Amino acid sequence: MTDFLKRCWAVVDLDAIAHNFQQVRRRLVPTCLVMAVVKADAYSHGDRYVAGELARQGANWFGVSNIDEAISLRRQGIYQPILILGSTPAENAALLGRYAITQTIFSAEYARELQQQAALAGVTLDVHIKVDTGMSRLGFAAAEEDQVAAAAEEIAGVCALENLRAYGIFTHFSCADEKDPGSEAFTRRQYALFLKVIAALSDRGIEFPLRHCCNSAAVLRYPEMQLDMVRPGVILYGLAPSPDCEGLADLKPAMSLHCVISMVKELKAGCAVSYGRTFTAPQDMRIATVPIGYADGFDRRLSNNARMLLHGQYAPVVGSVCMDQLMLDVTHIPDARAGDEVTIIGAEGERAVTFDEMAARLGTINYEKMCLIGKRVPRLYRRGGEDLDVVDYVRQAVREKP
Numbered sequence: 513m514t515d516f517l518k519r520c521w522a523v524v525d526l527d528a529i530a531h532n533f534q535q536v537r538r539r540l541v542p543t544c545l546v547m548a549v550v551k552a553d554a555y556s557h558g559d560r561y562v563a564g565e566l567a568r569q570g571a572n573w574f575g576v577s578n579i580d581e582a583i584s585l586r587r588q589g590i591y592q593p594i595l596i597l598g599s600t601p602a603e604n605a606a607l608l609g610r611y612a613i614t615q616t617i618f619s620a621e622y623a624r625e626l627q628q629q630a631a632l633a634g635v636t637l638d639v640h641i642k643v644d645t646g647m648s649r650l651g652f653a654a655a656e657e658d659q660v661a662a663a664a665e666e667i668a669g670v671c672a673l674e675n676l677r678a679y680g681i682f683t684h685f686s687c688a689d690e691k692d693p694g695s696e697a698f699t700r701r702q703y704a705l706f707l708k709v710i711a712a713l714s715d716r717g718i719e720f721p722l723r724h725c726c727n728s729a730a731v732l733r734y735p736e737m738q739l740d741m742v743r744p745g746v747i748l749y750g751l752a753p754s755p756d757c758e759g760l761a762d763l764k765p766a767m768s769l770h771c772v773i774s775m776v777k778e779l780k781a782g783c784a785v786s787y788g789r790t791f792t793a794p795q796d797m798r799i800a801t802v803p804i805g806y807a808d809g810f811d812r813r814l815s816n817n818a819r820m821l822l823h824g825q826y827a828p829v830v831g832s833v834c835m836d837q838l839m840l841d842v843t844h845i846p847d848a849r850a851g852d853e854v855t856i857i858g859a860e861g862e863r864a865v866t867f868d869e870m871a872a873r874l875g876t877i878n879y880e881k882m883c884l885i886g887k888r889v890p891r892l893y894r895r896g897g898e899d900l901d902v903v904d905y906v907r908q909a910v911r912e913k914p
């Protein structure tokens with residue numbers, strides 16, 4: 513199954529996903545549901561096997577970004593409720609109905625459009641109401657105390673629409689991952705505003721059985737805000753939401769990245785490496801050419817600024833990262849040979865290279881590095897220490913089995 517994995521590939525450890533899910537589960541009261549967030553193809557891990565594993569572990573709901581991701585989950589046999597966290601063109605009302613997908617309602621105007629299209633299509637749609645308590649992204653505005661009454665008024669109007677069935681309400685935190693006092697106060701304020709909107713609706717006789725607000729960071733840092741359901745994403749994949757959340761749970765990174773050396777060559781002192789000659793050998797050295805580049809998601813800004821592992825040792829990236837290849841300094845690893853395996857992300861013995869390290873070098877967040885692992889990289893799924901299957905998006909697209 514893995515014979516053809518001789519370029520660059522990702523290994524997704526489903527046991528790690530299961531372990532991380534249970535780390536979430538154990539922090540919750542038994543009645544609290546878990547919506548596993550699997551948007552962006554399960555943060556690039558591949559939603560097919562990941563969602564299946566999460567369902568097996570007891571995920572009650574799935575969260576996605578758009579209708580295509582939702583339909584893809586349905587086609588893969590996921591029968592749990594699915595919430596689209598973003599906007600769906602109202603013209604897709606019939607599809608939402610056909611696939612029994614729950615849509616987020618974030619404004620009165622959007623609710624009216626969706627109501628109209630749902631009525632035309634002859635469907636009644638399940639929806640969750642999104643309240644904006646300070647993220648300033650989607651949602652009915654309630655970021656200030658004096659907006660609560662108007663938000664409740666508008667939401668009550670949505671709840672009266674005939675073809676929309678609103679039984680969930682949620683908000684999203686903007687800085688639950690940060691532990692400075694300002695961020696903590698802001699998170700608590702967001703939570704309080706959310707509860708005020710819910711109370712104002714309750715006064716009107718409108719109740720929501722599913723109230724939810726916790727992302728990964730809030731699951732770890734504010735378990736008292738779990739309400740009826742939580743929406744973890746990044747921790748299911750084994751990464752901390754931010755450095756401030758480091759060590760708050762025993763997480764296992766689910767994805768590792770590997771490739772094999774294409775060739776090893778001797779370089780004379782003074783020879784330059786790669787495009788732009790940004791690296792010149794200070795003395796005689798040995799370099800290894802490896803088949804991963806920026807088209808695979810290995811950021812070009814990591815040129816001369818990253819490291820990989822081989823034979824249990826770190827090897828620095830030298831010269832510019834190319835589209836499909838880059839070079840490593842292996843002078844200090846004399847037994848490095850063509851065909852040897854390189855760990856791009858992952859551990860070898862005591863040493864590791866992580867998405868966190870890569871993100872720190874680039875001044876960004878681990879989420880982004882993970883999501884940008886390209887579709888050209890086949891994903892090998894492993895469970896119980898055994899290889900389960902390979903998903904290769906490119907070969908799939910040309911309808912050719914490995």
Ligand SMILES: *Cc1c(COP(=O)(O)O)cnc(C)c1O
Nearest residue numbers: 549597684727728743744745746
């Ligand atoms: C992405 C997302 C989540 C999950 O966030 P993590 O930080 O990965 O846990 C939860 N809720 C909403 C609305 C999201 O967009």
